[in-house]
Amino acid sequence: MATDSTHSTSQTRSTSGIDTHPDLMALRGRYAEASAKPISGLIEGLCLLTGLYLAISPWVVGFTGFTGLRVSNLITGIALAVLAMGFGSVLERTVGLGWCAIAIGVWTIVAPWAITGPNAAITHTIVNNAIVGGVAIALGLATMGLGFMGGRRRAR
Incomplete structure (x- = not known):
């Protein structure tokens, strides 16, 4: 008899979990609304293209002669592209990861000096990484702002 009551209690807990909480449902609805906007697709696409360019930019x-920087750009570019694909497919679960795109952008800007040392006088590597890193930071901030777009209309 005790086994039956324990079994029915565990079934009740699994159906009334956090997934059905009204606040979580509203938050997911807000993110779904934001991800349906055209600007969301534009930001996600630009983030994907930025990641792919960062990967092939070396x-x-x-x-030439900067193997460490080449590997760094390849790895961080692939990471940014994968992150962008996550933004595109499940924004409501990945919108909080916009800070990762910002971190990748900051690393991209700093990498020429961090990897090659103070001898990073080759301007084309620095300019390339500074521009791509700045774009990644801007797109990361824009992605983080997407979560606010869904609820803006209701707040007015």
């Missing part, structure tokens, strides 16, 4: 710009 070969496009010509980072």
Whole structure:
């Protein structure tokens, strides 16, 4: 008899979990509304393209002699592209990860000096990473702002 009551209690807990909480449902609805806006697709697409460009930029710009920086750009570019694909597919679960895109952007700006040291006088590597890093930071901030877009109309 005790087994039956324990079993029915565990079924009740699983159906009335956090997934059905009204605040969580409202938050997911807000993110779903924000992800349906055209600006959301634009931000996600630009973030994906920025990540892909960052990954291939050492070969496009010509980072000859900078193997460490080449590997860094490849890895961080792939990470940014994967993050952007997450923004595009499940924004309501990844919108809080916009800070990762910001961190990738900051690292991209700092990487020429952090990896090659103070001898990073090759301007094309610095300019490339500064521009791409700045774009990644801006897109990360924009992604974080997407969560506020869904509730803006109701607040007015």
